[in-house]
Amino acid sequence: xxxRRTLAVALCAVALTATAACGKDGTPGASASASNAPxxxxxxxxxxxxxxxxxxxxxKKRGQLVIGAKADQPFLGWExxxxxxxxxxxxxxxxxxxxxLGFTPQQIKWQxxxxxxREPAISKGQIDFYVGxxxxxxxxxxxxxxxGPYYIAGQDLLVKADNKDITGKDSVAGKNxxxxxxSTSIKNIxxxxxxxTQFDTYSACVDKLMSGEVDAVTTDDAILKGYAxxxxxxxxxxxxxxxxxxYGVGLNKDDAALRxxxxxxxxxxxxxxxxxxxxxxxxxLSGSAAPTPPALDRY
Amino acid sequence: MGFLFEDxxxxxxxxxxxxxxxLSALSALLALxxxxxxxxxxxxxxxxxxxxxxxxxxxxxxxxxxxxxxxVEFGLPALDVHFSxxxxxxxxxxxxxxxxxxxxLRSGINTVPLGQAEAARSLGMTFGQxxxxxxxxxxxxxxxxxxSSVFIxxxxxxxxxxxxxxxxxxxxxxxxxxxxYSIFSIFFWVACAYLVISATVAALxxxxxxxxxxxx
Amino acid sequence: MSLFTRASTASVLYDAPGPxxxxxxxxxxxxALIAIAGLLWYAVTMLSDNGQFDAGLxxxxxxxxxxxxxxxxxxxxxEAFGLAALFSLALGAxxxxxxxxxxxxxxxxxxxxxxxxxxxxxxxLIVALYYAFFAKDPMWALVLGLTLYNGxxxxxxxxxxxxxxxxxxxxxxYALGMxxxxxxxxxxxxxxxxxxLPSMIGQLVVTLKDTSLGFIITYHELLFxxxxxxxxxxxxxxxxxxxxxxxxxxxxxxxxLLLTALARWIEARGRRGANRRTSAAA
Numbered sequence: 158x159x160x161r162r163t164l165a166v167a168l169c170a171v172a173l174t175a176t177a178a179c180g181k182d183g184t185p186g187a188s189a190s191a192s193n194a195p196x197x198x199x200x201x202x203x204x205x206x207x208x209x210x211x212x213x214x215x216x217k218k219r220g221q222l223v224i225g226a227k228a229d230q231p232f233l234g235w236e237x238x239x240x241x242x243x244x245x246x247x248x249x250x251x252x253x254x255x256x257x258l259g260f261t262p263q264q265i266k267w268q269x270x271x272x273x274x275r276e277p278a279i280s281k282g283q284i285d286f287y288v289g290x291x292x293x294x295x296x297x298x299x300x301x302x303x304x305g306p307y308y309i310a311g312q313d314l315l316v317k318a319d320n321k322d323i324t325g326k327d328s329v330a331g332k333n334x335x336x337x338x339x340s341t342s343i344k345n346i347x348x349x350x351x352x353x354t355q356f357d358t359y360s361a362c363v364d365k366l367m368s369g370e371v372d373a374v375t376t377d378d379a380i381l382k383g384y385a386x387x388x389x390x391x392x393x394x395x396x397x398x399x400x401x402x403x404y405g406v407g408l409n410k411d412d413a414a415l416r417x418x419x420x421x422x423x424x425x426x427x428x429x430x431x432x433x434x435x436x437x438x439x440x441x442l443s444g445s446a447a448p449t450p451p452a453l454d455r456y
Numbered sequence: 457m458g459f460l461f462e463d464x465x466x467x468x469x470x471x472x473x474x475x476x477x478x479l480s481a482l483s484a485l486l487a488l489x490x491x492x493x494x495x496x497x498x499x500x501x502x503x504x505x506x507x508x509x510x511x512x513x514x515x516x517x518x519x520x521x522x523x524x525x526x527x528v529e530f531g532l533p534a535l536d537v538h539f540s541x542x543x544x545x546x547x548x549x550x551x552x553x554x555x556x557x558x559x560x561l562r563s564g565i566n567t568v569p570l571g572q573a574e575a576a577r578s579l580g581m582t583f584g585q586x587x588x589x590x591x592x593x594x595x596x597x598x599x600x601x602x603x604s605s606v607f608i609x610x611x612x613x614x615x616x617x618x619x620x621x622x623x624x625x626x627x628x629x630x631x632x633x634x635x636x637y638s639i640f641s642i643f644f645w646v647a648c649a650y651l652v653i654s655a656t657v658a659a660l661x662x663x664x665x666x667x668x669x670x671x672x
Numbered sequence: 673m674s675l676f677t678r679a680s681t682a683s684v685l686y687d688a689p690g691p692x693x694x695x696x697x698x699x700x701x702x703x704a705l706i707a708i709a710g711l712l713w714y715a716v717t718m719l720s721d722n723g724q725f726d727a728g729l730x731x732x733x734x735x736x737x738x739x740x741x742x743x744x745x746x747x748x749x750x751e752a753f754g755l756a757a758l759f760s761l762a763l764g765a766x767x768x769x770x771x772x773x774x775x776x777x778x779x780x781x782x783x784x785x786x787x788x789x790x791x792x793x794x795x796x797l798i799v800a801l802y803y804a805f806f807a808k809d810p811m812w813a814l815v816l817g818l819t820l821y822n823g824x825x826x827x828x829x830x831x832x833x834x835x836x837x838x839x840x841x842x843x844x845x846y847a848l849g850m851x852x853x854x855x856x857x858x859x860x861x862x863x864x865x866x867x868x869l870p871s872m873i874g875q876l877v878v879t880l881k882d883t884s885l886g887f888i889i890t891y892h893e894l895l896f897x898x899x900x901x902x903x904x905x906x907x908x909x910x911x912x913x914x915x916x917x918x919x920x921x922x923x924x925x926x927x928x929l930l931l932t933a934l935a936r937w938i939e940a941r942g943r944r945g946a947n948r949r950t951s952a953a954a
Contacts, residue, residue, distance in 0.1 A: 181734045229903040239735040239906050269900070273630060274890060281807030283890075299636050338627075339634050354541065354621045357888075360903035361530075364911040368533040388908055501686050501697050504704040518877065518928035519921055520884035522895060527921070530902075530913035535718045565684060573684045583685075591684060608791070615793035619888060626796055633803060643800040647792060654791035 181239075195437040197249065200256035200426070210415040212408070213258060216285050222260040224251045225278055225287035225407075228269040229360040231383035232439050234289045236269065243267055246379075247404075249435035250307050250423070251288040254406065257422035271357040273339030276300045279407050286419065287407035290380055292341045293454070302412070303405030304419035307432075309451045310377035311398025312345050315366065315384060318393045323373050325397035333371040335362035342376045345400050351375075359384070367391060377402045382443040403451065420453050459637045460645055472628030473649050479545055479624055480611040480653070486550030487610070491557025498562050509558065516555035521613055524548045525620050545617035549610070556606045564599035565591060597668055604661035611653045625649055719914065728909030732901050733919060745897030746923065752811055752883045752893060756818035757876055763819055764826025771831045774852065782827070789824040795885055797821060802889040810891040814883065822879045826872060833868035834860050866942060873935030877928045884924070894920060 216222045226247060227234035234247040255265050268284050275291065278284050279301045290310070293303045314334075316323050323329060326349050334351040336342040337359050346353065354371055356362055362374040363384050374381065378398050385392045406419050426432050427450040436447040460466055497509035516524070528548040532539070539547075568591050576590040618626030625646055632642045689697060719725060732738050770782030789797070798817035806813035837860050845855040887896035898920040902913045 182736055228900065236900075236904055237906065238732060238738050238741065238901060238904050241737050268890070270890060273634065276634070276636075277803045277807050278890070281803075283807045283810075296636065338630060355627075356621060357619065358903050360911060364530060364913060365533070367910060368530075370533050370538060388910070499683065499685055501683075501689060501693075502700045502704060504701045504708070508704065508708055514929070515921075515925060518881070518925040518932075520881040520895065520924055522884045522887070523898075523917060523921055523924060526899075526902075526913060527917045530911075531917060534722045534724055534914055535715055536722075568684050570684055577687055587685065612791070612793040615795040616885075618795075626793065626799075629796060629799070639800055639803040643796070643804075646796055647788075650793060650796070651788070651791050 195434070195441060197438045198431040198434040200253050200431065202256045202261050203259050206257060206259035206418075208258065208414050208418040210412050210418065212282070212285050212412050212415050213418075215282075216260070221264055221266045222255050222258065223266045223268055223284045224255065225268045225270045225275065225284035225289065226251065227271075227289040228267075229358055230290065230380050231387040232443050233380060233383055235383075236267070244439065245383075246308065246436060246439040247288045247290065249439060250406070251286075253426040253431060253435070254286075254288070254419050254422045257425065258418060271339075272337045273357060275339070275407060279409060282409070285408070286415070290377060290402075291405055291407045292377075292402040293405040294341060297407070300410060301407045302410045302416055303407060303454075304416045305405035305423060306403035306451045306454060307406065307423050307427075308379065308404040309448070310379040310402045310404060312342055312375060312400040312402060313378035313381055313398045314395040315363070315374040315381040315392055316372065316395060317366065317369075318390055320372070320393075323395060325395055326399040329373060329375075332373060334373045334375050335365050335371040336375050337362065340376060341400075341402065346375050363388070363392070379404075379440060382440075382445065386443040403454070417455075420455055424453055459632070459641055465632065465635075468628050468631060469625075469645065469649075472623060472625040475542075475622060475624040476611060476614055476649070477653065479542060479549070479614045479617055479622060482542075482546045483549035483553060483614065484607055484610055486546055487553035487557050487606075490550060490554035492561060494554060494558035495561035495565070498558060499565055513555045513558055516552050517559070519552075521548070521552050521616055522619075524552055525616055529620050541617075541621040545614070545620060545622045549614055549617065552613070553606060553610050556609075557603070560599055560602045560606060561595070563602075564595035567598050568594045600661060600665050600668065604658065607661070608654050608657050611650065611657065723910070724914045726909055728907050729905075729912040730915050731909070732906050732912060733915070735906075738901060741897050741900075742894070742919075742923075745892060745894040748811075748891065749880075749883050749886075749893040749895075749927075752814050752818070752886060752891065753880045755815045756822065756879050756883070759815065759819040760822035760826055760875075760879060761872075763823030764830055767823060767827035768830035768834070769856075771827060772834060772856070786824040786827050789820045790828065792821065794818070794821050794882055795888065798885055798889060810886065810889040813889055814886040814891050814893075817885075818879055818882055822875055822882075825875050825878075829868055829871045829875065830864070833864035833871075836867060837863045866939075869935065869939050869942070873932065876935075877931055880928060880931060881924065894923065 226243065228236035228243070230245065230247075233245045234243070235245045236243050252262055252265070255262070268278070270278050270284070270287065270289070275287055275289075276297065279287055286304075291297075291303075293306060297303075314323055314325070314329065323332060326346075329346065330350040332351055333354060334346055335354040335356065336346060338355045338357050343353060343355065351373075354362070354365065356365075359374065359376055359380060362371065365371045366374050367388070373395075374384075378394060378396075381394045385394050406423075408415055408419065423432075426435075432450050433447050441447060460469060494509045494512055497505040498513070500506060519527075525545070525548045528544050528551075529541070532544065532547075572590055572594065573586055576586040581589070614624060615626040618624050618628075618630065629642055629646050633639060723729070767782045767786055770778050771786065773779050773782070794817055797820065798813055801817050802810055802813035806816070834856075841859055841863065842855055845859045850858065883893055884895040886893040887899055890896070898916045902911055902916040905911055
C-alpha cells in the first residue's frame with residue numbers, strides 16, 4: 158500500500174517533468190515584422206561542395222555542422238528563447254558559409270559560447286567553426302586560425318541616454334566600465350585608466366549599466382548598437398569608435414582547406430549581394446547604413 | 457612551469473592569491489559573526505527568531521553558491537544596495553558559509569548534556585556564566601572538527617567569485633589561459649596556491665584543537 | 673498565542689520560563705516579527721518600485737519552449753548528479769579502503785589523493801578538466817570533477833565513520849580469528865554506515881548543488897538555462913535576473929530538500945530494521 162503510493166507520486170513527478178504544459182507558443186511581438194521591413198536573403202545549398210578538410214569530413218559523417226555563436230547580442234548573434242530561432246548578422250554569415258559547404262540550415266547545430274570559451278572550444282573540436290564578433294588578432298592566431306574579416310567594427314562606449322560625462326575614450330578615466338572576460342576590449346580600455354568590471358557576457362554588463370552599477374559598457378559598436386536599439390530610449394552609443402575590430406570566422410588552426418573554403422564562401426556572398434541584404438535585415442535595423450564589405454585577408 | 461616568472465605574470469598571480477586570501481578572510485569573519493547570531497536565533501526561546509534562523513539556514517544551505525552570487529550581484533542593486541564586487545562576493549560567500557557555521561554551532565550546543573546547564577543554574581550561575589563557563593567550552597571541542605571542514609571549504613568556494621568580477625586566483629587562471637599558456641602548468645601553480653591556503657587553515661585548526669585539549 | 677510562547681520545557685541554555693520570562697519572550701517575538709516584516713516589506717517595495725514585478729520581466733516563463741528548456745535543464749542537472757553521485761560513492765569507498773589499508777604505500781597514496789582533491793576548488797578542477805580533456809563533452813568534465821572532489825570527501829566520511837566504531841568491536845572480531853576483510857565488511861562498515869549516513873547524504877546535497885558549476889563549461893544544466901533566460905530577454909523590459917533567481921532558486925531548494933527527506937526516510941528504515949533485528953534477538 159505504502160510502496161504503491163510512493164510509486165504513484167514518483168510517476169506523477171516524472172509525468173510533470175516530461176512535458177511542460179500550459180504555456181504559450183510562438184514569439185512575442187512577431188507581428189511587428191511589417192511587409193516593408195528588409196527581407197533576409199535565402200542561400201542555395203551547394204550539394205556538390207568538395208573541400209579537403211578534416212573538420213568538414215567529420216561534420217559530413219555526422220550529418221551536422223556544429224557552429225559556435227553568441228546568443229545574447231541583438232542583431233548580431235541572438236537566440237529567441239521563446240521560439241528557439243537564432244537571428245542576426247553573425248548567424249546569417251554562418252548560414253551563408255554552411256550553405257556553400259553543403260549544409261542546410263536544418264543541419265546546423267548551434268552551440269552558444271561566451272567569449273572566454275572560444276579558443277578551447279575551437280582548438281579541441283567542440284565546434285567546427287565560430288562566428289560571433291570574434292576579432293582577428295595575433296595572440297589568438299597562436300591557437301586558432303581566422304577566415305575573413307567579414308565585418309569591421311570599432312570599440313565604442315554604451316552609456317545611459319542622459320549621460321553627458323562620457324564622450325569618448327578620453328573621458329573614461331576613473332569611471333566604472335564593464336566588458337566581457339576574454340574579449341579584446343579589456344586590453345584596449347585598460348590604457349585609459351578606467352575601473353574595469355568584467356562578466357562573461359555583455360548582457361550582464363548592460364544590466365549593470367541599467368541598474369547604475371557601472372557608468373559605461375565598452376565593446377564593439379556593432380554589439381552596443383544592438384543593445385541601444387533593443388532598450389531604446391534608455392541607452393545610447395557614444396559614437397566615437399577608437400579601435401578597428403576585424404571580425405573573423407574562427408576555426409581550427411591546422412585546417413587550411415576549411416579556411417580557404419570559408420573565405421571563398423564569404424567572397425561569393427559579398428559579390429552576389431547576399432552580404433548587404435543580410436546586413437540590412439539585421440545590423441541595419443539598429444540604424445546604420447551598410448558599409449562596403451571589407452576585403453578578405455587570406456594569410 | 458616557468459611561465460609564471462615571465463612578463464607580469466607573477467604580479468597577476470600574486471594579486472590573485474592575495475585577493476583570494478582577503479576574500480576568504482573577510483567572508484570567514486562575516487560567516488563566523490552571522491553564523492553565531494543565527495545559531496543564537498535557532499536556540500533562542502523566541503519562536504519567531506527560531507523560525508527566521510531555520511528559514512535562513514534552509515534557503516542558504518540548499519541553494520547553489522553560484523546562484524547566490526547571481527542573487528547578490530544582480531539582486532541587491534535592484535534593492536538600491538550598491539557595493540564593490542568584493543563586498544558583494546563577501547556577502548554571498550559569508551551568508552552561505554554562515555548557514556553551515558550556524559548548523560555546526562547549534563549541533564555543538566545540543567551535544568552538551570542538559571544536566572550540565574541545570575547543575576550550573578542550580579549553583580546560582582547567571583545565563584552569561586552558564587553560557588561562557590559551562591556550555592560553550594564543552595560545545596567548542598565537539599564543534600572544532602566540523603568547523604574546520606567548513607573553513608577549509610571556504611577558500612575553495614571563493615573561486616566562484618572569479619566569475620563575478622573579483623580578481624582572485626580563478627580569474628588569474630582565466631587570464632593565463634587566454635594568454636595561451638598550457639593548462640597543465642597553470643593548474644599546477646593555482647593548485648599549489650590553494651593547497652598552501654588549505655594547509656594553513658588546517659594547521660590553524662589543529663593548533664586550536666591542541667590548545668583546547670590541554671584545557672580539558 | 674502559541675506563535676510567541678513555547679511549551680515550558682527547559683533547554684540546555686534556558687530554564688523553563690516563568691510568567692515574567694514568557695512576557696519578555698513574547699515582547700521579543702513581536703519586535704522580531706516587526707523587524708523581519710519591515711525588512712521583507714522594504715525588499716518587496718524596492719523590487720516592485722524597480723519594476724522587477726512588471727509583467728514584461730516575467731513574460732518569458734509563459735512560453736512552452738522556455739518551460740521545456742527549464743525542464744531539459746533540470747533533467748541535465750539530474751543526469752550529471754546521478755552519475756556523479758554514483759561514481760563519487762564508488763570512488764569514496766575505494767579511497768577509504770585504501771586509507772584504511774595495512775600497506776603503507778597504498779595508505780599514503782590514497783591519503784594524498786584525498787587531501788589534494790579536498791583542497792582543490794571544484795570550479796578550477798572542472799575548468800581545467802574541460803580545457804585539457806573534455807572540450808567536446810563538457811558533461812564528463814563536470815561529472816569527473818564532481819566525482820574526484822566528492823569522492824575524496826566521501827572517503828573521509830567513510831574513514832572517520834569506520835574509525836569511530838568502538839575499538840573493542842574490531843578487536844573482538846580479530847580475536848575470533850576473522851580476517852581483515854571479514855572484520856571490515858562484517859563488523860565495522862555495517863555499524864559505521866548508520867553514523868555516516870547523515871554526512872554522506874549531506875555531501876550528496878553538496879554534489880547536487882555543485883552541478884550548477886556546469887554553466888561555466890557550456891553544460892546545459894538548470895543554471896545555464898536560467899542564465900540564458902536572464903541574458904536573452906524576450907522583450908525590452910530588461911534582463912530578468914531577479915525573476916530567474918526567484919524561479920530557479922526554489923527548484924534547487926526543493927530538489928535538495930527532497931534529497932534530504934529521502935535520506936531521512938532511508939535512515940528511519942535502517943533504524944527500524946535494526947530495531948526489528950534486536951527485538952528478534954531478544
